[in-house]
Amino acid sequence: MYGSRTDLECGAVKAFFNKQVREHGGSLESVTMQSKEVALARDVREYEAIFNKFNISKASKIIDLGCGIGRWAKWFCDKIFRYDGIDFSRECIKTAKQKFNDEAGFRFYCWDLCNISNFAEFEKAGYDLCIVNGTFMYLNDSKLERVLGFLPSIMASNSQIYIRESVSIVGDRLTLKDFYSSELGNTYNAIYRTDSEYFRLFNMAFNPIDFCLQESALLLDETLNSRKETSQKYYLFAKNIR
Numbered sequence: 001m002y003g004s005r006t007d008l009e010c011g012a013v014k015a016f017f018n019k020q021v022r023e024h025g026g027s028l029e030s031v032t033m034q035s036k037e038v039a040l041a042r043d044v045r046e047y048e049a050i051f052n053k054f055n056i057s058k059a060s061k062i063i064d065l066g067c068g069i070g071r072w073a074k075w076f077c078d079k080i081f082r083y084d085g086i087d088f089s090r091e092c093i094k095t096a097k098q099k100f101n102d103e104a105g106f107r108f109y110c111w112d113l114c115n116i117s118n119f120a121e122f123e124k125a126g127y128d129l130c131i132v133n134g135t136f137m138y139l140n141d142s143k144l145e146r147v148l149g150f151l152p153s154i155m156a157s158n159s160q161i162y163i164r165e166s167v168s169i170v171g172d173r174l175t176l177k178d179f180y181s182s183e184l185g186n187t188y189n190a191i192y193r194t195d196s197e198y199f200r201l202f203n204m205a206f207n208p209i210d211f212c213l214q215e216s217a218l219l220l221d222e223t224l225n226s227r228k229e230t231s232q233k234y235y236l237f238a239k240n241i242r
């Protein structure tokens with residue numbers, strides 16, 4: 001569907017990711033929906049392009065919204081103080097807990113971001129980095145507005161917010177609702193917003209006096225982006241020092 005504002009069924013998204021993890025054994029493919037080779041190449045590409053932009057230290061606290069199987073968590077092992085991963089897929093959280101069982105300070109919670117303001121386990125002093133990677137595309141507009149509006153309240157001074165989403169590059173929003181994908185062998189749901197739609201939402205949620213856009217760009221080159229209508233874009237925000 002192009003352009004129209006159609007809401008997704010949250011339960012269908014959750015069921016999709018639970019099934020993905022069960023079928024792919026919690027591998028990278030389960031959350032990237034790509035072949036093993038492409039999933040790995042994209043993972044490395046993102047790490048190489050982004051990781052050094054984070055102002056993190058051994059004292060840093062990180063929150064990952066829609067953390068999946070902990071794809072980002074692995075890059076932070078032994079480098080930070082606290083990593084909190086939140087995801088509503090039980091299978092994702094089970095996998096992440098198994099993978100990072102021995103990692104001190106790493107915690108994973110099964111929680112729906114739509115209820116983010118009721119989540120009681122947040123670090124009181126706030127987070128130095130928030131990661132949202134390929135998650136907002138599964139949230140309907142009203143819920144995304146609520147999550148974005150809440151985010152600044154859990155961020156420490158001098159913090160950063162890194163958002164990476166699949167965006168529509170054809171001018172209009174593209175919504176896949178109960179779309180049967182023969183590639184995935186499953187029904188798929190996602191909202192590919194345009195870059196300007198995301199900017200409108202960010203501008204509404206982040207007071208520019210507090211958060212400014214540090215940088216934003218497309219992440220993948222032609223060899224890694226297999227889609228004609230969508231691409232991956234990142235937005236890195238930094239909290240201003242007052």
Ligand SMILES: C[S@@+](CC[C@H](N)C(=O)[O-])C[C@H]1O[C@@H](n2cnc3c(N)ncnc32)[C@H](O)[C@@H]1O
Nearest residue numbers: 017066067068071087088089112113133134138
């Ligand atoms: C494409 S995967 C990305 C996972 C991870 N961020 C990564 O980059 O590997 C999207 C994740 O968002 C989670 N998700 C989607 N909607 C959510 C919601 N309302 N609350 C919590 N997690 C959600 C899914 O369960 C899934 O693990």
